[in-house]
Amino acid sequence: MEFEKRHGSSSSMDLFYEALNDDLARYSLLALGCAAAAYYIWQLTVRFSDHLRRLSTFNDDSQRYFVPAHEKFSWIKNHLIYAPMFRNRHNRELQLSQAINMGTLPSRFHGLLVTGVVAMNVILCVVTVPYASDESTTAGIVRNRTGTMATVNLIPLVLMAGRNNPLIAMLHVPFDTWNLLHRWLGRIVVCEALAHTFAWAIPKAQDASWSAVGEYITGSSFLTAGLVTTCTSVALLVHSPSPIRHAFYETFLHLHIALAAVCMGFLWVHLNGYAAQKYLLGAIILWALERATRLFIIIYRNLGRASTTATIESMPGDAMRITLRLARPWKFRPGQHIYLYIPAVGLWTSHPFSVGWSEDEDKMSDEKSLPMAHQDLIGAPQQTTLSLLVRRRTGMTDKLYQRAADAMGGRITLRAFAEGPYGNIHTMDSYGTVMLFAGGVGITHHVPFVRHLVAGFADGTVAARRVTLVWIIQSPEHLEWIRPWMTSILAMDRRREVLRIMLFVTRPRNTKEIQSPSATVQMFPGRPNIDTLVGMEVENQIGAMGVLVCGNGSLSDDVRRVCRKRQSKSNLDYVEESFSW
Ligand SMILES: Cc1cc2nc3c(=O)[nH]c(=O)nc-3n(C[C@H](O)[C@H](O)[C@H](O)COP(=O)(O)OP(=O)(O)OC[C@H]3O[C@@H](n4cnc5c(N)ncnc54)[C@H](O)[C@@H]3O)c2cc1C
Numbered sequence: 001m002e003f004e005k006r007h008g009s010s011s012s013m014d015l016f017y018e019a020l021n022d023d024l025a026r027y028s029l030l031a032l033g034c035a036a037a038a039y040y041i042w043q044l045t046v047r048f049s050d051h052l053r054r055l056s057t058f059n060d061d062s063q064r065y066f067v068p069a070h071e072k073f074s075w076i077k078n079h080l081i082y083a084p085m086f087r088n089r090h091n092r093e094l095q096l097s098q099a100i101n102m103g104t105l106p107s108r109f110h111g112l113l114v115t116g117v118v119a120m121n122v123i124l125c126v127v128t129v130p131y132a133s134d135e136s137t138t139a140g141i142v143r144n145r146t147g148t149m150a151t152v153n154l155i156p157l158v159l160m161a162g163r164n165n166p167l168i169a170m171l172h173v174p175f176d177t178w179n180l181l182h183r184w185l186g187r188i189v190v191c192e193a194l195a196h197t198f199a200w201a202i203p204k205a206q207d208a209s210w211s212a213v214g215e216y217i218t219g220s221s222f223l224t225a226g227l228v229t230t231c232t233s234v235a236l237l238v239h240s241p242s243p244i245r246h247a248f249y250e251t252f253l254h255l256h257i258a259l260a261a262v263c264m265g266f267l268w269v270h271l272n273g274y275a276a277q278k279y280l281l282g283a284i285i286l287w288a289l290e291r292a293t294r295l296f297i298i299i300y301r302n303l304g305r306a307s308t309t310a311t312i313e314s315m316p317g318d319a320m321r322i323t324l325r326l327a328r329p330w331k332f333r334p335g336q337h338i339y340l341y342i343p344a345v346g347l348w349t350s351h352p353f354s355v356g357w358s359e360d361e362d363k364m365s366d367e368k369s370l371p372m373a374h375q376d377l378i379g380a381p382q383q384t385t386l387s388l389l390v391r392r393r394t395g396m397t398d399k400l401y402q403r404a405a406d407a408m409g410g411r412i413t414l415r416a417f418a419e420g421p422y423g424n425i426h427t428m429d430s431y432g433t434v435m436l437f438a439g440g441v442g443i444t445h446h447v448p449f450v451r452h453l454v455a456g457f458a459d460g461t462v463a464a465r466r467v468t469l470v471w472i473i474q475s476p477e478h479l480e481w482i483r484p485w486m487t488s489i490l491a492m493d494r495r496r497e498v499l500r501i502m503l504f505v506t507r508p509r510n511t512k513e514i515q516s517p518s519a520t521v522q523m524f525p526g527r528p529n530i531d532t533l534v535g536m537e538v539e540n541q542i543g544a545m546g547v548l549v550c551g552n553g554s555l556s557d558d559v560r561r562v563c564r565k566r567q568s569k570s571n572l573d574y575v576e577e578s579f580s581w
């Protein structure tokens with residue numbers, strides 16, 4: 001065998017350890033699978049009980065049974081699930097300076113998960129190694145073990161990186177959590193790859209010298225490929241820290257994908273003929289499937305008889321409203337987002353945006369759209385539009401804003417591709433009391449919930465009896481962002497009975513600007529006192545209470561703190577969307 005020529009014949013003990021390594025690698029996959037299965041069962045229970053709660057509230061306007069806290073569960077929520085690692089900080093970014101953003105601290109629950117994965121890997125790498133035997137055997141086993149573990153970890157690593165990861169929908173775990181796990185698994189893989197390399201190189205250097213090690217490596221394509229793999233994996237680690245990722249997201253992403261491909265290519269060569277190659281193959285297949293799914297979704301959603309277009313309107317306060325006319329009708333649910341491609345400004349790059357509004361409009365009555373061929377009108381009378389609200393940042397969104405602002409009337413229509421829908425992890429349908437906190441463009445995430453809950457209240461299909469929307473904006477001009485959507489919502493049936501809107505304007509030019517249009521729509525200058533607002537709702541709580549936040553990190557952290565404080569008395573759930581990962 002070519003293999004034996006290269007490495008000398010294996011003893012029966014070596015074969016035993018080879019088989020054991022492979023078993024342990026499979027156990028690690030099994031352990032992750034079991035954790036996912038356990039979480040799935042837990043999620044099913046939660047969803048089922050939420051569903052029962054929703055059903056039982058249809059004819060019950062006080063929903064008293066659901067108001068008090070569940071003692072043990074609220075303790076867990078307060079101290080584990082909603083808790084930041086230390087004290088109150090979770091989403092507010094750790095900044096060294098204005099420009100350098102060190103990212104956010106994981107929550108306690110996330111910390112526990114990460115610790116579990118790290119501990120499992122450390123244990124699997126060090127158990128059953130016969131430390132008493134001679135050094136080269138020990139090193140050989142550790143080397144083979146860490147190599148196998150690094151490879152097997154590529155499977156969850158790749159799975160977690162994908163936006164089409166099926167576990168997102170199954171486990172109701174959002175992409176940002178998978179992304180966190182992806183980063184930690186990546187760090188683990190790099191450590192294992194380094195351990196693997198040094199467990200080979202150090203004994204070799206002790207036997208001969210480091211220069212001999214260099215000669216070994218250059219003399220064998222197997223070893224060269226291995227070294228390149230380790231080096232690219234270190235490069236992947238070095239270019240990925242939060243400050244770099246957030247400052248140059250597109251560059252980071254392209255480099256990351258390119259390096260990952262190089263790394264896997266060389267690993268493939270390195271593993272030729274080895275048992276661990278099948279794990280690499282698994283990872284590559286998962287990656288290919290994810291990419292194929294994306295391509296399929298883009299083609300299916302955007303290339304029909306017509307193609308998708310985006311109309312971009314520039315708005316005051318560095319924002320824009322984007323209305324997508326989709327090639328195919330498309331159902332979307334509150335809380336979902338899409339990835340938007342606009343080749344004219346962003347080439348092939350895609351950016352995630354929450355969908356703020358959707359409408360099925362008649363193509364015929366839409367005087368803005370271009371005249372179409374007769375068959376088009378008969379075949380597809382309905383067209384779905386999705387609307388987004390986008391804040392101008394410094395990359396693609398900046399270019400897009402410029403294009404729209406320079407165009408006549410501040411609006412421009414461009415060819416676009418929408419990929420989705422993604423997300424929709426949480427529903428607010430089973431809460432008697434719902435509070436939605438939004439900061440700035442975060443409102444776009446909440447509008448569909450408000451619309452859905454008000455419609456559900458009128459139809460008697462949701463538990464909601466009190467819905468409060470709190471929106472914090474800098475200037476009254478920003479109301480313009482969602483004016484058409486808000487006008488529709490305010491005109492909805494029985495809206496006054498269920499919905500209250502509180503607007504907080506942090507930088508009004510003068511107090512005359514701040515006028516409350518009605519008793520159910522109030523406007524205030526300054527920042528809200530979250531504690532008081534939540535306290536007021538808790539006093540009058542109907543059923544279970546759900547609090548949803550979408551805004552900057554310090555708003556989320558504030559609301560989280562207040563919600564944790566109230567856990568002991570009321571049945572209160574806290575959900576956040578941070579618009580980043
Ligand atoms: C689930 C989700 C929903 C979102 N919904 C909205 C929304 O409704 N309205 C809105 O204005 N913004 C939303 N965002 C944020 C929006 O995606 C970014 O602001 C946008 O991609 C910035 O593009 P840019 O090239 O101008 O970014 P830059 O100015 O280069 O970067 C600004 C920030 O955006 C992040 N970012 C840049 N490109 C991407 C990308 N392709 N994917 C993910 N993050 C990126 C960067 O890490 C950086 O922190 C959402 C983000 C997520 C994750």
Ligand SMILES: *[C@@H]1O[C@H](CO)[C@@H](O)[C@H](O)[C@H]1NC(C)=O
Binds near residue numbers: 140
């Ligand atoms: C390590 O793996 C190589 C290649 O499969 C094998 O030849 C060697 O015997 C293994 N060593 C030990 C100690 O298991």
